[in-house]
Every structure is written in C-alpha cells, then in structure tokens.
Amino acid sequence: MAINYVYQCALPPEITLGHYILHRLRQLGIHTIFGLPGEFNMPLLDKIYTIPQMVWAGNTNELNAAYAADGYSRIKRLGCLVTTFGVGELSAINGVAGSFAEHVGLIHIVGMPPISAQVRQLLLHHTLGNGDFKVFYRLASDVAAYTSILNDMETLASEVDKCLTIAFTKQRPVYLGIPVNMVDVILSSSLLNFPLNLDIQNRNVEVEEEFVAAVLSAMYKSQNPAIIVDACVTRHGLIEETKQLVERTPFPVFCTPMGKGALDEQHPHFGGTFVGSMSSPQVREVVDFSDFILVVGALLSDFNTSSFHFAYRAKNTVLLFSNHAKLKNAVYPDLELKVALNLILARLDSSKIRYRPQKISDVIKPKLRLMNNVPLRQEWVWSQITNWFRAGDIVITETGTSAFGINQSKFPSRTRCISQALWGSVGYSVGACLGASFAAREEGSDPRVILFVGDGALQLTVQEVSTMIRWGLKPIIFLMNNNGYTIDRLLHKKSNAGYHDIQSWDNLRILPTFGASHYDARKVKTVGDFLALIEDPKFAINDKIKMVEVLLPPMDAPPALMEKWLLTDKADSEIDGRVDDLHAEDNDAFITKRIKLNDNRRSIVDYNMSYDNMDSV
Numbered sequence: 001m002a003i004n005y006v007y008q009c010a011l012p013p014e015i016t017l018g019h020y021i022l023h024r025l026r027q028l029g030i031h032t033i034f035g036l037p038g039e040f041n042m043p044l045l046d047k048i049y050t051i052p053q054m055v056w057a058g059n060t061n062e063l064n065a066a067y068a069a070d071g072y073s074r075i076k077r078l079g080c081l082v083t084t085f086g087v088g089e090l091s092a093i094n095g096v097a098g099s100f101a102e103h104v105g106l107i108h109i110v111g112m113p114p115i116s117a118q119v120r121q122l123l124l125h126h127t128l129g130n131g132d133f134k135v136f137y138r139l140a141s142d143v144a145a146y147t148s149i150l151n152d153m154e155t156l157a158s159e160v161d162k163c164l165t166i167a168f169t170k171q172r173p174v175y176l177g178i179p180v181n182m183v184d185v186i187l188s189s190s191l192l193n194f195p196l197n198l199d200i201q202n203r204n205v206e207v208e209e210e211f212v213a214a215v216l217s218a219m220y221k222s223q224n225p226a227i228i229v230d231a232c233v234t235r236h237g238l239i240e241e242t243k244q245l246v247e248r249t250p251f252p253v254f255c256t257p258m259g260k261g262a263l264d265e266q267h268p269h270f271g272g273t274f275v276g277s278m279s280s281p282q283v284r285e286v287v288d289f290s291d292f293i294l295v296v297g298a299l300l301s302d303f304n305t306s307s308f309h310f311a312y313r314a315k316n317t318v319l320l321f322s323n324h325a326k327l328k329n330a331v332y333p334d335l336e337l338k339v340a341l342n343l344i345l346a347r348l349d350s351s352k353i354r355y356r357p358q359k360i361s362d363v364i365k366p367k368l369r370l371m372n373n374v375p376l377r378q379e380w381v382w383s384q385i386t387n388w389f390r391a392g393d394i395v396i397t398e399t400g401t402s403a404f405g406i407n408q409s410k411f412p413s414r415t416r417c418i419s420q421a422l423w424g425s426v427g428y429s430v431g432a433c434l435g436a437s438f439a440a441r442e443e444g445s446d447p448r449v450i451l452f453v454g455d456g457a458l459q460l461t462v463q464e465v466s467t468m469i470r471w472g473l474k475p476i477i478f479l480m481n482n483n484g485y486t487i488d489r490l491l492h493k494k495s496n497a498g499y500h501d502i503q504s505w506d507n508l509r510i511l512p513t514f515g516a517s518h519y520d521a522r523k524v525k526t527v528g529d530f531l532a533l534i535e536d537p538k539f540a541i542n543d544k545i546k547m548v549e550v551l552l553p554p555m556d557a558p559p560a561l562m563e564k565w566l567l568t569d570k571a572d573s574e575i576d577g578r579v580d581d582l583h584a585e586d587n588d589a590f591i592t593k594r595i596k597l598n599d600n601r602r603s604i605v606d607y608n609m610s611y612d613n614m615d616s617v
C-alpha cells in the first residue's frame with residue numbers, strides 16, 4: 001500500500017541513491033548511524049546532515065562503532081554502521097561477527113573505491129596491493145546473512161530494499177558495499193512511497209499448521225510443563241506475543257541469561273533464570289523434571305545452559321529458534337519464530353490445558369543487612385542493586401563477572417537487558433552502551449541506561465565514553481574494579497599469572513579527561529558507601545553521565561561463578577590429582593573455600609570468603 005512519504009518530507013521527484021538509503025533507514029525508525037568517515041564513504045555521510053532527525057554519531061574507532069550499532073539495534077531492531085573500504089571494515093568485523101552470532105539486525109555499509117578503479121585493478125591505498133577489490137567483501141560474507149555491492153544501475157533501489165529487509169527480518173548483519181561513484185546516481189523518490197515489505201515470505205502454511213497442532217497436543221496433555229524464554233524473543237520484537245503466551249497458559253516460565261529482559265519477571269508465573277546445571281535448585285526442580293518444555297527464541301549457547309549441562313527430562317521439547325523450529329527430533333526448516341509463536345497463540349485453546357498451577361518459590365533471597373564498614377563483595381552488591389532497578393531501565397552487562405552477577409537480579413517489569421553472552425567480546429558493553437543510549441534518547445521517555453563493566457573490559461574500548469560525553473548522553477556506569485581479569489583468574493587455575501593483571505587507572509578522572517563538565521564520579525568501597533549511593537534519590541536520576549567505581553576483591557565473584565570455579569577445580573582434581581585438599585561449605589550467608597595446590601609453581605590459595613559481620617534481617 002502506498003504512503004505519501006515524498007509529500008510528507010517535501011522531497012523532490014528525484015533523489016540520489018545515498019538519500020534513498022538514508023530515507024529507507026528513517027522509515028524504519030533508524031535515526032542514528034555509527035561509524036567513521038573515509039574518502040570512499042564521505043559523499044554518503046554528507047547526506048545524513050540533509051535529512052531531519054538523522055544523526056551521525058561519529059565513533060572513535062570502527063570496532064566500537066560496530067558494538068554501538070549492535071547495542072542500538074537491540075533496542076530498535078536494526079542498527080546501521082558505515083565504514084570505509086578495507087581498513088575501516090576490517091576493524092569492525094569482530095563486532096559484526098558478534099551481531100551475526102547473537103542474531104542482531106545490522107546493515108553494514110562500506111564505502112568502496114569507484115568502479116573504474118576496481119575494473120582497472122589500480123594499486124589504491126587500503127587495498128592489499130594485488131588488485132583484488134573483493135577480498136573484504138568475501139571475508140564479510142561468512143558473517144552476513146546477505147552481501148551485496150551496488151554496481152548494477154537497474155537494481156539499485158530494489159537491492160537496497162532487499163538488504164534492509166533481510167537484516168530486519170532475519171536479525172543478522174547484511175553487508176552493503178557502495179562504490180563511491182554510485183552514491184549520487186539519481187533515482188525516483190516516488191519509490192519511497194512503497195513501504196518495505198517486512199512480512200515473512202515463502203511460508204508453507206500446511207507444515208506450519210501441522211507443527212502447531214503437534215505442539216499444542218503435547219502441551220495440552222502435559223502434567224509438568226515449563227516455558228523457557230531465550231535471546232531471540234527480543235531480537236524479533238516478540239515481547240508482547242511472549243507475554244500473551246505467559247498469560248494464556250498457567251505454566252511456570254523461566255528466562256535464560258541471554259533471554260533476560262524478554263519477560264516480565266514480576267509476573268506470578270515467573271520462576272527464575274534457567275542456566276542449565278548452574279540454575280538454582282528451585283528452577284532445576286521444575287525444569288529438569290518437565291514432560292513438556294517450550295523454548296521460545298532459542299539460542300542454547302554454552303553460557304545459557306552452563307556449558308550444555310541441562311537435563312531436560314522432557315519427552316516433548318519444542319525449540320522455537322529464530323528461523324527454524326524443532327519438535328522432539330523433527331526439524332522444521334524455515335519456520336520463523338514470529339510465525340510459529342503467532343500461530344501457537346492463534347490456535348491455543350487454554351481450556352484444554354490439563355496442568356494445574358503449583359506455587360513457584362521466590363527466586364530472590366531475603367536481604368542481608370551488613371555492618372557499614374564491611375568491604376564490598378559481588379554477591380551482596382548484585383543482591384542489592386536489584387532493588388535499585390526500575391521499570392523501563394536498559395541494563396547492560398559485560399563479559400566477565402558482571403554477566404554472571406546480573407542473573408542474581410529480578411528485574412522490575414519492562415526492564416531491558418543487553419549482554420553479549422555468546423560472542424563474548426570483551427569491551428563490547430561500552431560501545432553497546434553508547435548505541436543503547438542513543439536509542440533510549442530517541443524514545444522520548446529517556447529511560448535510564450545502566451552499564452556494568454569490568455575494569456579490564458573498560459580498557460579495551462574506553463574511548464567510546466568520550467563519544468557519550470560529546471553527545472550529552474547520560475548513562476550510569478558501574479565500573480567493577482577488581483584489579484584485572486577476575487573471571488579468567490577463576491576459570492583458569494593460575495590465578496596469580498601476570499597476564500591477568502592490568503595497569504591500574506585513576507578511574508574517577510576518566511570523565512573529565514574526556515571533556516565532561518557536567519558529571520558525577522564516585523568510588524564505593526564498603527557496604528555503607530554502597531547503601532548511601534543506592535539510597536540517594538539524586539543519584540538515581542539520569543540527569544548527567546555518572547561513573548561509580550565499585551572496589552571489589554580480585555578473587556571474588558558472584559556465587560554462580562564461584563560454583564562453576566569449584567566444579568571446574570573438582571573436575572580437574574579428578575583428572576590430574578594435583579589438588580590435595582578441596583573443600584567447600586556453602587550455605588546462604590557463608591561460603592568458605594580452601595584450595596591447597598601441591599604444584600610448586602603456584603602459591604597456595606587459602607581464600608576465605610566469609611562475611612564476619614553478617615547478620616540477617
């Protein structure tokens with residue numbers, strides 16, 4: 001159906017290809033574009049400034065730009081990254097691969113040398129000097145759902161439309177190369193009056209109906225059902241549909257770490273976070289003994305499942321992946337998540353469900369009140385911060401201990417969560433925080449963007465804090481300072497190895513160093529400091545950029561990670577017998593861990609993690 005976009009925007013009858021691309025992005029609600037300029041993309045960038053609402057973010061490097069576009073996309077369902085040929089695009093490729101792995105919609109536009117230079121195989125700068133202008137395009141193709149170079153005059157507009165449609169509907173990166181001489185080719189603006197068709201194509205209705213009938217029949221019969229919500233629900237914008245599923249079935253529902261933010265965790269059916277064998281006993285009790293499990297938006301990565309340690313007893317497991325589905329052993333290729341979920345809702349007759357709800361135990365442990373002078377520890381910090389979150393927040397965590405800590409929290413309704421748990425590229429969260437902050441600002445309600453980043457991770461991508469300041473963005477950054485790479489210290493037994501150390505920075509000076517004049521920077525060391533912080537109503541307002549340096553012990557981690565450490569050590573000790581004494585006691589408020597190693601190269605770790613001054617309220 002035609003719309004009157006050209007009239008609304010007072011566009012001339014003819015526009016350039018560059019304008020066409022940017023207007024298409026604008027029609028999808030994409031107003032911020034990330035990347036760096038280069039001579040092969042500047043004619044395109046010039047046009048951004050001519051279109052109302054469009055913003056060129058201008059990042060400090062292409063890797064951060066890719067992370068930012070990914071973070072933006074996780075809120076808006078599409079991100080746009082523009083880089084220059086060779087040097088720019090290769091710097092971005094780690095971030096783009098992350099978007100590919102994690103099903104994030106991204107359009108990566110690469111400004112290429114003019115076609116004439118390519119045909120003559122000139123030894124241009126940014127080439128490998130061998131006349132091969134397609135080498136980077138080929139490299140990109142393994143981490144893209146679709147790749148295209150705009151060099152055919154006949155198909156320019158349709159090719160742009162195809163790229164955007166695939167990126168949006170498949171939620172994967174698409175690579176779009178534009179030779180610089182093509183950017184000003186003239187097109188009819190009336191093409192913009194025909195909106196992109198974002199409906200799922202090539203559906204097989206018979207197969208879909210057969211699948212959904214089988215799913216529902218298993219669901220109706222089930223005595224011990226469970227629903228697990230995973231990462232791809234948010235990617236495909238299916239939060240509302242998932243909510244309906246939760247409302248219309250009485251089943252207990254769980255999220256995976258990557259699915260956090262896709263569910264209303266305050267809903268009475270919410271049972272907690274499912275992390276395979278690392279889940280809490282209450283969660284395992286339900287999930288491990290289910291006879292019907294429906295995983296919505298499945299990604300099932302190692303981190304989501306505690307390295308694939310999950311013991312569904314389900315006779316009937318239904319996995320709704322992004323672009324296909326699985327029922328028991330049968331695979332339904334090309335059955336899109338959106339289609340499958342909507343059809344389940346359309347055909348669901350709740351009166352046929354046999355299961356009668358049982359009480360779900362609360363996942364959050366009671367608050368612990370500690371003496372004010374007690375030094376901070378992760379378990380306590382994460383249990384407190386959960387009470388500080390509020391509806392609408394966008395919470396971002398980094399690969400490292402914070403990705404585990406966040407699973408301890410129970411979010412208020414409508415909290416959104418960003419983490420890159422599958423790809424796990426350290427430093428991602430800082431770029432993603434920039435992207436999410438732009439997306440948040442575009443929402444109008446200006447939700448809080450809260451970042452938890454490790455001291456190690458920050459050092460990889462810290463420059464992007466400067467872009468936040470440049471644009472007056474106001475994230476609240478918790479810098480978890482534990483003197484280096486704690487997660488690696490725990491997961492690898494050589495906890496004292498020098499390669500886990502980092503240069504310590506004067507972190508409170510980061511914001512002013514990057515030019516912030518209106519900011520809040522503080523350090524918290526003790527329980528008292530932290531309580532004062534989260535009880536301060538002024539601190540809770542996102543009126544300026546804030547950084548809180550949270551000082552934590554180098555060998556401390558959230559309980560789930562400590563348990564993983566313990567399990568790994570135990571397994572290792574069984575293999576090589578080098579651990580003389582491994583002993584752990586664990587109750588709610590007290591963990592003691594003692595490890596003696598008989599390897600002379602390592603010092604004895606005698607690590608007592610108990611809180612001496614702890615008393616429960």
Ligand SMILES: Cc1ncc(C[n+]2csc(CCOP(=O)(O)OP(=O)(O)O)c2C)c(N)n1
Nearest residue numbers: 400401425426454455456457484485486487
């Ligand atoms: C790009 C990249 N390089 C290296 C790694 C390996 N790695 C995983 S976690 C980590 C350290 C994170 O340290 P920090 O941010 O301080 O978090 P902590 O665990 O101390 O809370 C490293 C280096 C990675 N995942 N990604």
Ligand SMILES: [Mg+2]
Nearest residue numbers: 454455456484
């Ligand atoms: Mg650290």
